[in-house]
Amino acid sequence: QVQLVESGGGLVQAGGSLRLSCAASGRTFSSYAMGWFRQAPGKEREFVAAITSSGRTTYYADSVKARFTISRDNAKSTMYLQMNSLKPEDTAVYYCAATLNYGSRRASDFGPWGQGTQVTVSS
Numbered sequence: 001q002v003q004l005v006e007s008g009g010g011l012v013q014a015g016g017s018l019r020l021s022c023a024a025s026g027r028t029f030s031s032y033a034m035g036w037f038r039q040a041p042g043k044e045r046e047f048v049a050a051i052t053s054s055g056r057t058t059y060y061a062d063s064v065k066a067r068f069t070i071s072r073d074n075a076k077s078t079m080y081l082q083m084n085s086l087k088p089e090d091t092a093v094y095y096c097a098a099t100l101n102y103g104s105r106r107a108s109d110f111g112p113w114g115q116g117t118q119v120t121v122s123s
Contacts, residue, residue: 002026002112004096009117012086016121020081022096022114029077030054033099035110036070036081038092038119047105048094049081059105064090086121094119 008020022034035050049070050059058070069082079096094117097110104110 002028002032002098004098004112004114006094006096006114006117009094009119011120011122013122014086014088016086017082017084018086018119020083020094020096020117020119022079022081024077024079024098026077030074031100033102033104034070034072034079035097035099035105036079036094037097037107037110038090038094039116040089040092043092045095045107046092047107050103050105051079052102057103059103083119086119088121088123090119091121092119093117 003025005023033052036048037045038048039045047061051070051072055072067085072079096114099110101109
C-alpha cells in the first residue's frame with residue numbers, strides 16, 4: 001500500500017506562491033491517479049486538483065483554475081501542486097491522496113491520504 005507525505009506548506013502573503021510536494025513510497029506510484037484536496041476550518045474537505053497516473057490529464061476546481069498547477073514525476077514518485085496568486089480563501093490544510101478510480105474528483109474514491117500540510121494566506 002502506498003504511503004504519502006505532504007510538504008511545502010507555510011505562511012504566505014496574498015498574491016504569493018507556494019509549491020506543495022507529495023512524496024509516495026513504494027514502486028507502484030505510477031499505477032495511481034493522484035489528487036489534492038483541502039479543508040478549511042469549519043468546512044468540509046474540498047477537491048482542488050487531480051492528475052491521471054500518466055500525468056497527461058489534469059482536473060481543477062473552478063476556484064483554483066488558472067492559478068494552481070498539478071504535476072507529477074513518476075520516476076521520483078512525487079506529485080506537486082504549484083500555487084500562484086494565492087488568496088486568503090485558499091487558507092486550509094492541504095492533503096494529497098491516491099486513487100485507482102480513473103477521473104475521480106470525489107474524496108470518497110481516494111485513499112490512502114497524506115497527513116496534510118497547512119497553507120495560510122494572509123491579507
